[in-house]
Amino acid sequence: MPSGVGALLRLPYTFAVPIFGGRNWTIISATLLVVPCLLLSWAVSHPGIPFVLLIVIAATAGVGGGNFASSMANISFFFPERDKGWALGLNAAGGNIGVAVVQKVIPSVVVAGGGVALARAGLLFVPLAVAAAVCAYLFMNNLTEAKADVKPVWQALRHTDTWVLSLLYIGTFGSFIGYSAAFPTLLTSVFGRGDIALGWAFLGAAIGSVIRPLGGRLADRIGGARITAGSFVMLAVGAAAALWSVQAVDLRLFFLSFMFLFVATGIGNGSTYRMISRIFTVKGELAGGDPDTMVRMRRQAAGALGVISAVGALGGFLVPLAYAWSKAQFGSIEPALRFYVIFFVGLLVVTWYRYLRRTAGTSRV
Numbered sequence: 001m002p003s004g005v006g007a008l009l010r011l012p013y014t015f016a017v018p019i020f021g022g023r024n025w026t027i028i029s030a031t032l033l034v035v036p037c038l039l040l041s042w043a044v045s046h047p048g049i050p051f052v053l054l055i056v057i058a059a060t061a062g063v064g065g066g067n068f069a070s071s072m073a074n075i076s077f078f079f080p081e082r083d084k085g086w087a088l089g090l091n092a093a094g095g096n097i098g099v100a101v102v103q104k105v106i107p108s109v110v111v112a113g114g115g116v117a118l119a120r121a122g123l124l125f126v127p128l129a130v131a132a133a134v135c136a137y138l139f140m141n142n143l144t145e146a147k148a149d150v151k152p153v154w155q156a157l158r159h160t161d162t163w164v165l166s167l168l169y170i171g172t173f174g175s176f177i178g179y180s181a182a183f184p185t186l187l188t189s190v191f192g193r194g195d196i197a198l199g200w201a202f203l204g205a206a207i208g209s210v211i212r213p214l215g216g217r218l219a220d221r222i223g224g225a226r227i228t229a230g231s232f233v234m235l236a237v238g239a240a241a242a243l244w245s246v247q248a249v250d251l252r253l254f255f256l257s258f259m260f261l262f263v264a265t266g267i268g269n270g271s272t273y274r275m276i277s278r279i280f281t282v283k284g285e286l287a288g289g290d291p292d293t294m295v296r297m298r299r300q301a302a303g304a305l306g307v308i309s310a311v312g313a314l315g316g317f318l319v320p321l322a323y324a325w326s327k328a329q330f331g332s333i334e335p336a337l338r339f340y341v342i343f344f345v346g347l348l349v350v351t352w353y354r355y356l357r358r359t360a361g362t363s364r365v
Helices: 002-020 022-032 034-044 051-060 063-075 081-111 126-139 151-156 160-191 194-200 202-222 224-248 251-286 291-312 315-330 334-356
Strands: none
Touching: 002 022, 002 051, 002 063, 002 151, 002 291, 002 315, 022 034, 022 063, 022 126, 034 051, 034 063, 034 126, 063 081, 063 291, 081 160, 081 202, 081 251, 151 291, 160 194, 160 202, 160 224, 160 251, 160 291, 160 315, 160 334, 194 251, 202 224, 202 251, 224 251, 224 334, 251 291, 315 334
């Protein structure tokens, strides 16, 4: 539920940046993060609440996903083209690392001092959200270039590349979120090793988060399309190795395969996001390259960032469902893994056809 709602909120959160200004909206959105934290603490302290109410409270956690999209749209205005991959990668890594922190830290926090205090899981993040809002108030700025009408966001929707990149981002970021959620469950349901899931599953999300800036940096230097294509090769190989490990009932290979998959998603996340700003820059240059055109394209690129992150985040909702469906229908996750191998190969072909062919209009990304 949080992943699905978070994906839907990414688009309106992106609209909020040009309407309210990056600094103003960061203050508002960071403050809103306190709401699901407090509601979670209240809910786990009242186990008799209706299930529907629990679902509604879980849905409020989706504001975190929306916050991610607005921060990425805002930061795209602050850096020159040559450094955007690194800047976007660092910003995203800071958000993505939260997945690993939750998986590793929360179990220890709730049992600290004896007994189980689930309410601490929500309260832990309240001071962090408040600190973020205060820091935004004290240290951030609203850029005139970033504060405009929402027309550029709607214009970004008309570009075919916005939707092609959304598909690629499902394969990278969607896989990262989905695998982060599914990996602990798969360790338990496929191999019966809940102990490993509890103690070590966080490594995947941590590796994928930390390596994301590297994907952006490599994209700055080598080209986003090349690095993204390489990440899809890695993802296909990793999924095939995971399939083999399930067939051979090899826990060690399964674990290493998923670590490799997380490395690939991290690199692909950084490079795919870097491609967005570069593609819109190339479009501006092809349209004449005058200052007004380039400013308009930068605004459209910021809007595209939100759209693409919204679509890509759906993977966090769909990937666990695919594994659950495969397990329920076939008694194994092998069909799901076969599909992912084919899916990643298909995305590799799309990347080559759209962005790496010499005859492609955007072959310079």
